[in-house]
């Protein structure tokens with residue numbers, strides 16, 4: 001049995017009204033402002049803000065109020081989809097969407113390691129009544145739904161408002177201007193669910209294929225549910241479809257995964273859902289300081305899946321990653337965030353790597369890939385390297401302390417270039433197979449200090465040298481207390497290690 005998690009009305013202590021719950025929750029947040037994400041032990045369980053939103057939607061008062069507000073809008077639509085979060089408004093034979101939403105989020109985790117939907121900037125084309133848009137936005141993605149039917153857009157906006165979900169909806173036809181806008185605004189995922197057969201009927205197969213190719217070449221991940229020519233329907237669009245639905249993608253330049261098969265048209269059809277991405281980039285090798293991009297020599301290279309951040313807890317839809325056999329490519333997508341900030345990050349990464357190249361502490365920057373809407377920086381892949389924390393789990397104290405000194409030496413070398421790393425985090429330090437320390441992620445590097453680098457480094461190294469408890473929340477907030485003093489009876493090798501580290505990473509102001 002499939003459980004529709006977001007529509008579950010909590011059976012425990014259903015609230016008298018949504019307003020009561022909100023009021024109670026507001027009080028709690030006032031008392032515990034630090035616990036904005038998780039408020040513990042209210043009604044005997046742990047709550048996240050998402051839980052709370054789903055909980056209040058279970059109240060009778062909310063059901064009543066939402067029906068009153070939305071029914072007039074809903075009755076103007078074809079009621080094709082189920083209504084996200086408001087099952088009492090859905091028609092019985094409406095197209096349920098949770099199966100496709102779950103399939104997509106699971107596929108993104110499987111294919112791209114994505115666990116935080118905040119890294120997605122999504123366009124849902126032919127959004128109908130907004131189910132996938134609202135589902136993804138309710139879980140942190142930045143989503144805009146587009147439909148060429150005004151009634152649909154009006155309903156979606158009303159639903160988003162009453163559900164208090166920050167999905168946006170716009171009236172638009174899927175054609176070149178919209179495709180160009182999506183590329184320019186940094187959209188990194190486009191949902192094309194059961195809509196391309198209409199587009200093919202409107203624009204023709206060749207033109208539709210060109211728009212699809214343009215989005216893919218711009219580094220956009222497409223999620224396409226495709227109607228096919230064998231469907232048992234009399235609709236005119238059937239005649240406009242190719243014999244093989246996969247002809248929509250150019251097999252040489254696109255990588256495609258089939259992520260499921262779904263019932264459409266109330267059981268008449270079964271349609272496949274595909275995730276498609278560009279399969280290669282053109283890399284221009286770097287030559288010298290004077291001539292950063294060697295003319296000629298640009299070559300197409302096949303890449304693996306275009307992944308999303310697996311680390312950042314805040315959304316970074318402007319960053320994606322891909323690998324070739326020997327290179328690790330980091331993409332900076334303009335438009336997905338403040339353009340100036342994205343450019344600054346890309347340039348900081350570029351120049352910090354050039355500046356520190358001779359130290360051997362960073363993976364060598366080999367080439368760049370330039371497109372109108374993104375830049376990819378391709379670094380040597382450090383094969384077999386492990387993250388510092390992973391490495392330290394298998395290391396003994398002697399190895400940990402000698403690694404701490406190596407890291408401190410590397411840190412001091414970087415500081416000598418009058419450069420602040422501004423991102424000293426354990427996940428940005430790798431240990432090579434040969435025990436070499438590798439520093440990565442210099443997009444925040446700057447001659448200006450934007451966080452207390454030395455304090456961060458000392459906390460991290462203290463943890464490494466002592467195996468003191470390390471909390472994953474330290475990535476964003478270091479403990480407010482100072483580092484503990486060395487215990488009086490600290491073993492000699494710890495004392496000696498720490499004295500060296502204090503010399504390499506000064507404690508006081510320079």
Ligand SMILES: C[S@@+](CC[C@H](N)C(=O)[O-])C[C@H]1O[C@@H](n2cnc3c(N)ncnc32)[C@H](O)[C@@H]1O
Nearest residue numbers: 126127128147148149172173174193194195198
């Ligand atoms: C068959 S429904 C699919 C709805 C939804 N994507 C799903 O799979 O549940 C097609 C939707 O696409 C919209 N649509 C069709 N052609 C379109 C176009 N060229 N541009 C924008 N929307 C379009 C229709 O209004 C309708 O809401």
